Amino acid sequence: MSKLNFRNIFYISVVFHIVAAIFSSGFQHFDEHFQIFEFLNFKLGNIPSSNLPWEFREQIRPWFQVFIYFTFYKSFTFLGISSPFTIAFLFRLLTSLFGLFALTKLIPIIKLWFKGEKNQTIAWGLLNLCWFVPYIQTRTSSESFGISFFLWGFSLFTLALEKDKDLVKSGLLAGLLFGLSYLSRSQMAFMVAFIWFFALFIKKANYRLLLSSAVAIIVAILAGIAFDYWGYGNWTFSTWHYFRTNFLEGIMSNVKQYPWWWYFRLALNRGIAPVSLPLILATVWGWWTYRKHILTWATLPLFIFHCYVGHKELRYIFPIIIISPLYLALFFQVYEAKLISLNTKKLFRGLIKFIIGVNFLFLIISSFKAANPSVNFYKYIWSNEEIREIHVHGENPYTMLGLPLEFYKKRDLKIINIDSLELYLKELNETQYLFFNKGKFVSIMEGNTKCSLEYLTYPKWILKFNIGNWISRSRVWSVYKCSN
Structure with a gap:
């Protein structure tokens, strides 16, 4: 990692994001297809609403992401592109590069949190080159879309908190991005709300930042109602219907339920143990060590919420997984002297090389392998x-x-x-x-x-x-x- 710099890591990341967009075709989960592509297909007039999943009938899915894809779809067809496979690729490419763009917005945060070029490079490298990052960011799913808007807003909001300047401008833009993150995936509201609470209760932030961000979030929520009207054809509030069906009516009780610790098992097994174990341990360590850190207030409440909900899927905690490399980088920084000492031992160096080798092997595999054959x-x-x-x-x-x-x-x-x-x-x-x-x-x-x-x-x-x-x-x- 020491031989790399920010620019070289970025170029490598660009390559893997583009490769993943080309080859990682299909969908990682059925919702990625049926609640995005088939919703889009319905708005294009190609299928009746009866073809759509029950989520359409109950009006629980927000339409913001579909509206964005609909706009691009019309542009593609205007240029003569008609193949659904080419259009799906372009959607993946746009989503992937937007995700990478959102990562670059974290560079000022990295330079703020990490001391020295070496630690900063490690943090940037982990954030880009953990094997799952290009794969997740290439998915045309609500999780991926929401993460990208969130990371951009998170950077702006954090910098405004730390530097205490451009508060209104930063608050408005960060709030808008937080709102769009929520419109992409309603569960992102936990991350947004607790960051705002962090600013209010822990940082005692200036009222201009708090108020401007809150106003922008509300504006985005109201815009979401308009997007839902465009999609469903009537005035509705998809977040309320999500809460109604899942918690008041208990529709999720009809699917398999898992214990609270199930995400640790999922993350360990599907994250490839040699890579996922250090990330899991570092994240749990970070939640305790940095209890009053904005990163913990952003991720831990979402994790607790999904641990509480009986039905569990790894994609629900993708926002945490994407950020988790930063906790590993913080761990490296705190124990830098100890790790340098351990690095003199052949066994430790061999273990590190093995983990890095496994990570890059699966980075290549996940980027070239179809998500759904x-x-x-x-x-x-x-x-x-x-x-x-x-x-x-x-x-x-x-x-x-x-x-x-x-x-x-x-x-x-x-x-x-x-x-x-x-x-x-x-x-x-x-x-x-x-x-x-x-x-x-x-x-x-x-x-x-x-x-x-x-x-x-x-x-x-x-x-x-x-x-x-x-x-x-x-x-x-x-x-x-x-x-x-």
């Missing part, structure tokens, strides 16, 4: 002009969680279900395309002279390494071109 199938169907109908044996590939997935689907594509494969092949009298969603059918179709394998979830050469017939036990999508 099903999108590769949709792209294959879209780009093949010969395919006008697909015969499906098993689940409809354009249906997930019982919801129609229309954004990537050709408008004239027909899906025909078949019950008996044997009867289908027997009565085959023209060229047709046959889809399977289970790997066992790859073995069944092997050697079939009527059909040739055209598409497989994995590269076709992997069939040569079907040791123990693992493909038959896997969820593998395949398309065969069949003719009599």
